Amino acid sequence: MVTKPPQLQTGDTVGIVTLGSPLAASRINEGITTLRNRGFKVLVGEHVYSSNGFLAATPQQMASDLMGMFMNKEVKWILPTRGGVGVAGILPYLDFSIIRQNPKIVSGYSDITVLLNVLYEYADLITFQSLLLIDFIPTTPAYNFNQFSFATSTVTAPWEIKNPPGMDLVSIVKGNVTGPVVGGNLTSFIGTLGTSFEINTVGKIIVLEETHEPINTVYRYLNHLLLAKKFDDCIGIIMGECTRCVEAYGKTYEDLINEFLAPLGKPLMSNLATAHGVYKATIPIGTTLNMNTANRTLTVMEPTVSP
Numbered sequence: 586m587v588t589k590p591p592q593l594q595t596g597d598t599v600g601i602v603t604l605g606s607p608l609a610a611s612r613i614n615e616g617i618t619t620l621r622n623r624g625f626k627v628l629v630g631e632h633v634y635s636s637n638g639f640l641a642a643t644p645q646q647m648a649s650d651l652m653g654m655f656m657n658k659e660v661k662w663i664l665p666t667r668g669g670v671g672v673a674g675i676l677p678y679l680d681f682s683i684i685r686q687n688p689k690i691v692s693g694y695s696d697i698t699v700l701l702n703v704l705y706e707y708a709d710l711i712t713f714q715s716l717l718l719i720d721f722i723p724t725t726p727a728y729n730f731n732q733f734s735f736a737t738s739t740v741t742a743p744w745e746i747k748n749p750p751g752m753d754l755v756s757i758v759k760g761n762v763t764g765p766v767v768g769g770n771l772t773s774f775i776g777t778l779g780t781s782f783e784i785n786t787v788g789k790i791i792v793l794e795e796t797h798e799p800i801n802t803v804y805r806y807l808n809h810l811l812l813a814k815k816f817d818d819c820i821g822i823i824m825g826e827c828t829r830c831v832e833a834y835g836k837t838y839e840d841l842i843n844e845f846l847a848p849l850g851k852p853l854m855s856n857l858a859t860a861h862g863v864y865k866a867t868i869p870i871g872t873t874l875n876m877n878t879a880n881r882t883l884t885v886m887e888p889t890v891s892p
Contacts, residue, residue, distance in 0.1 A: 587765075587871050588709050590661075590688040592890040593737040595624040597661040600654035600689075601718060604647050605696050606669020607636035612719060613666055619721035620664075628660060640671045647671075648678035655687045662737070666718040668695025672773070676703055676782050684708040690737050690890070692716050694860035695796075698769020698870075703782050705767065705871035711889050713737065714769050714792070714860060714868040728858075732867040736885075740892050743875075746857075746883040749864045753856065756878040757842065760852025762821045763886065766874040768792030770860065771806045778813050786819040790876050792868055794825030796861035801833035804841055811849075821852040821876045823883070825859025852878050 599620055601613070613634060617627050630650035632642040641647060654663045676699070685708045691701065692713040701712035715733045728749045735744070748754060767784060768774075768791045777783045784791075795803055810816060824846070827838040836844075842855050854876065858864040869889040876883055 586709065587705070587711055588685065588688045589711050589889060589891040590690045592740055592892060593662055593690055596626065598626040598628055598659045599662045599664050600628045600630065600657065600660040601633050601664055601666060602630040602647070602650045602654060603633045603635065603641040603666045604651060604675055604700065605641065605671040606639055606667060607641040608666045608719065610634050616666070616718035616721035628654070628657065630654065633666060639669070644671070644674035645678050648675035651675065652680060652683065655684050655689060660689060662690040662692070664716070664718050665693045665697050668693065668697045668717065670696055672696040672699050673777055673782065676700070681707040684710065692733065694865065695770050696773045699773045699777055699782070701769060701870045702767050702784050706785050711869050711871040714870055715865060726864055729865045732865065736867040736869055736889055738890065740888045740890060742888045743884045743886050746866050746868065746885060748856070748858045748866065752858055752864065754854055754881040754883070755856045756854055756881050757847050758851060758853035759878050760821060761875070761877045761879065762790065762852050763873060763875045764788050764790050764820050765871055766790045766792060766868060767870055768823070768868070769794070771795045771803065772798065775806050775809055778809065784815065786815045789819050790821040790823065790874050791815070791819045792823040792825060792857065792859065794827065794859040794861060795830060796828040797830065798827070799831050799833040800836050800838055800841055803827060803830060803838065804845065807841070807845060816849055816851065819851060822846060823857055823876065824853070824855040825857045826862040828861035852876055854878050854881065
């Protein structure tokens with residue numbers, strides 16, 4: 586049975602970790618200051634400021650920081666600094682039995698979504714595709730913070746995942762399905778196919794988004810998921826934004842969705858505010874979601890945190 590982490594309250598302790606690529610100390614410090622100004626206590630992992638090329642530290646060191654946050658009774662929310670690359674490298678060094686016994690709110694996007702889905706799959710923990718530390722800057726829309734705050738503090742259900750005003754969900758293939766929601770960054774999931782940590786889509790609604798890739802590369806990744814039978818197994822598909830993804834051979838991201846995904850016949854929606862876009866809807870990974878494409882609604886059917 587899925588585990589709901591304890592709800593987040595002002596004054597709780599946030600554990601900061603770096604689990605992939607390094608981040609400049611100035612950005613880390615700005616985020617920490619903003620968190621404290623918002624009323625949170627902050628605990629910083631040992632390797633948060635580390636830098637070793639495209640990785641912040643060794644996979645073992647980053648995994649140790651993460652496990653330390655799970656084992657610390659004071660920490661209520663684990664917040665990675667950023668994604669980048671390398672998050673999958675820490676997975677073999679995690680103790681899922683300890684994580685299962687110490688549920689925390691874990692948020693993030695980009696490469697962090699590999700971790701979010703693995704925590705759901707292996708530790709039965711609801712996680713949140715949402716804020717990273719890099720989002721704690723003045724230019725981040727209030728919508729992003731409000732989405733996360735609602736999802737991590739509300740112990741009642743149902744409630745809807747809604748785009749910001751003026752950004753409509755798009756219904757492409759009609760359907761009404763209910764099941765656990767999984768997903769996140771397309772590139773990151775491709776990197777885990779064929780491993781014990783690949784995304785499980787059996788009976789699931791899958792959310793996908795991408796950034797900084799030409800459309801022919803996005804096609805390659807989607808086709809890889811298709812050949813891996815991930816679309817055979819899922820019950821519905823939600824396509825988020827493809828941020829700064831350029832046309833290729835005269836084809837757009839919307840063309841790709843309509844010409845490649847729609848013929849699969851699965852209930853399909855697009856244009857969900859996600860991850861690398863300016864506006865970020867909070868997606869609780871592992872929660873039961875109702876996807877009604879006729880009404881263009883995404884309804885969370887259970888509380889995502891516990892009192």
